Amino acid sequence: ATALRDFRQSVIYQIYPKSFQDSDGDGLGDLPGVSARLDYLQALGVDYLWLTPFFVSPQRDNGYDVADYRRVDPRFGTMADVEALIAGARARGMGVMLDMVFNHTSTEHEWFQRALAGEREYQERYIFRAGSPEQPPTNWQSKFGGSAWAWAPEVGQWYLHLFDVTQADLNWDNPAVRRELQDVVRFWLQKGVAGFRFDVVNLISKPDVLEDDPAGDGRRFYTDGPRVHEYLHELSRETGLAQAVTVGEMSSTSVEHCILYTQPQRGELNMVFNFHHLKVDYAGGDKWTLMPPDFLELKRILFGWQQAMSDAGGWMATFWGNHDQPRPASRFGSDDPRYRPAAAKMLATAGLLLRGTPYIFQGEELGLPNTRFGSIHDYRDVESHNAYAIMRERGLTDAQALDVLAARSRDQARTPMRWTPEGGFSTAVPWLADPHAGASGLSVQEQLADPQSVLHHYRALIALHHQPLFAYGEIEPLLPEHEQLLAYRRVAGDEAALVLCNFSAAEVAVPLDLPDGAGLLLGNLPDAAPRVAEGQGTLTLRPYEAVVYRLS
Numbered sequence: 001a002t003a004l005r006d007f008r009q010s011v012i013y014q015i016y017p018k019s020f021q022d023s024d025g026d027g028l029g030d031l032p033g034v035s036a037r038l039d040y041l042q043a044l045g046v047d048y049l050w051l052t053p054f055f056v057s058p059q060r061d062n063g064y065d066v067a068d069y070r071r072v073d074p075r076f077g078t079m080a081d082v083e084a085l086i087a088g089a090r091a092r093g094m095g096v097m098l099d100m101v102f103n104h105t106s107t108e109h110e111w112f113q114r115a116l117a118g119e120r121e122y123q124e125r126y127i128f129r130a131g132s133p134e135q136p137p138t139n140w141q142s143k144f145g146g147s148a149w150a151w152a153p154e155v156g157q158w159y160l161h162l163f164d165v166t167q168a169d170l171n172w173d174n175p176a177v178r179r180e181l182q183d184v185v186r187f188w189l190q191k192g193v194a195g196f197r198f199d200v201v202n203l204i205s206k207p208d209v210l211e212d213d214p215a216g217d218g219r220r221f222y223t224d225g226p227r228v229h230e231y232l233h234e235l236s237r238e239t240g241l242a243q244a245v246t247v248g249e250m251s252s253t254s255v256e257h258c259i260l261y262t263q264p265q266r267g268e269l270n271m272v273f274n275f276h277h278l279k280v281d282y283a284g285g286d287k288w289t290l291m292p293p294d295f296l297e298l299k300r301i302l303f304g305w306q307q308a309m310s311d312a313g314g315w316m317a318t319f320w321g322n323h324d325q326p327r328p329a330s331r332f333g334s335d336d337p338r339y340r341p342a343a344a345k346m347l348a349t350a351g352l353l354l355r356g357t358p359y360i361f362q363g364e365e366l367g368l369p370n371t372r373f374g375s376i377h378d379y380r381d382v383e384s385h386n387a388y389a390i391m392r393e394r395g396l397t398d399a400q401a402l403d404v405l406a407a408r409s410r411d412q413a414r415t416p417m418r419w420t421p422e423g424g425f426s427t428a429v430p431w432l433a434d435p436h437a438g439a440s441g442l443s444v445q446e447q448l449a450d451p452q453s454v455l456h457h458y459r460a461l462i463a464l465h466h467q468p469l470f471a472y473g474e475i476e477p478l479l480p481e482h483e484q485l486l487a488y489r490r491v492a493g494d495e496a497a498l499v500l501c502n503f504s505a506a507e508v509a510v511p512l513d514l515p516d517g518a519g520l521l522l523g524n525l526p527d528a529a530p531r532v533a534e535g536q537g538t539l540t541l542r543p544y545e546a547v548v549y550r551l552s
């Protein structure tokens with residue numbers, strides 16, 4: 001089989017199997033469904049497929065509550081289906097990356113059940129603390145709301161859960177835990193898996209003493225914790241991860257730590273996701289309090305991280321969304337039908353040509369938008385249900401809380417992938433409703449047939465990103481204080497390209513000189529060739545227009 005592409009030159013496609021393709025008519029996506037779509041993914045031009053967890057799980061957090069790291073949940077298929085998918089992808093020059101949820105297990109995992117049954121060896125695999133049922137050990141808050149501690153009456157102790165109460169944090173200070181998880185990585189590497197995404201992996205190292213956080217929710221103590229680099233390096237060294245492609249999801253991290261996580265000589269990870277750029281529309285830092293995206297802050301964060309990571313030899317995973325984020329086309333583009341496709345293509349241009357490895361989340365390549373579900377009962381996500389209850393307690397009406405969920409719920413991204421105008425995801429009622437059923441222009445079939453579609457623009461951008469100039473070139477941010485434009489140059493030796501993106505519905509005149517011989521590489525609107533005829537020094541960009549020019 002052909003060699004897999006270097007991760008820095010690659011584009012990675014994220015698949016949420018539960019919502020990608022149902023092959024057995026139960027309304028749930030599954031692994032044979034993914035295999036059935038490999039030709040589509042190969043034609044798109046992506047290099048790796050990151051699948052979110054499909055391991056045995058009670059599905060309380062859609063598989064991020066793992067009850068057995070080595071067994072495929074029957075909902076998704078069998079081990080033979082996984083092996084067929086790995087082989088099918090590999091035959092098409094694509095590698096499969098799995099999602100390792102190593103910060104916590106489901107409370108239905110055998111280890112936790114044995115801990116509850118009183119086996120001390122297994123209690124030491126988690127973070128149990130004695131105390132009285134009235135008073136949690138610390139005031140730490142779960143990221144899903146409420147206390148981060150749950151009382152286990154079976155053993156008369158508290159246990160830590162930074163996420164849902166059914167997701168018990170593992171004790172990484174216990175060598176037995178680290179050895180077990182190393183064995184899990186080796187197990188999947190031997191299956192031919194090409195790489196891994198590590199879920200909230202910067203939370204795995206907790207301090208020796210757990211204490212109250214007078215000014216916050218406790219994250220300052222366990223985020224990028226005391227031994228996190230030591231543990232990541234050990235995991236890589238003990239399992240030979242250097243041969244694989246690895247990306248760490250870093251919750252509330254710092255650029256200093258992300259440099260350390262990704263400098264090749266440190267032998268930790270290839271690249272990291274950080275989320276600071278996806279919080280510029282959180283009023284007061286609160287996900288559930290809406291405000292329009294702060295565009296200048298978005299650019300400051302994006303380019304600041306790009307510059308710092310590039311200067312220090314680190315490596316970014318670049319992305320606008322995933323299974324936890326609302327649809328980027330609505331969030332940073334436009335829901336105005338006149339502008340939606342152009343805005344989605346503009347956003348893609350801005351993101352996929354940055355320095356780093358770009359990730360595309362399923363459906364983003366169609367410009368799928370958010371939707372306003374009519375009832376809380378239309379939602380499935382545990383975080384959204386918790387947030388709805390908290391918003392109602394704060395006095396928001398049902399309608400106001402549903403408005404917030406329409407803009408922020410993780411379910412926005414988890415709606416079924418759209419293959420045909422009717423949907424084409426399943427012959428049954430999907431586990432989460434397809435809000436775009438019947439909408440025109442929002443399916444693979446229609447967009448493959450339309451050369452001006454968002455889908456074809458993604459294919460062109462993926463092909464551009466594969467070129468050394470965009471994969472490895474330096475990045476030079478431009479016009480940092482411009483209120484509508486996101487602009488940068490990519491430079492590699494004597495090659496250079498200019499990326500200009502108008503994030504607004506207004507026409508913008510750009511004070512810019514294009515050198516003679518500048519040529520259009522890609523535009524998101526017709527007739528986008530450089531219009532230098534308008535006299536030297538200015539370029540006019542139409543609403544949501546994005547252009548990529550070769551400068552030399």
Ligand code: TEU
Nearest residue numbers: 061064101143163199200251287324383
């Ligand atoms: O997400 C980590 C995380 O912080 C998410 O909760 C996300 O940032 C938040 O929902 C945005 O408001 C990972 C997985 O991607 C997520 O699906 C899991 O729910 C979570 O960890 C726990 O495993």
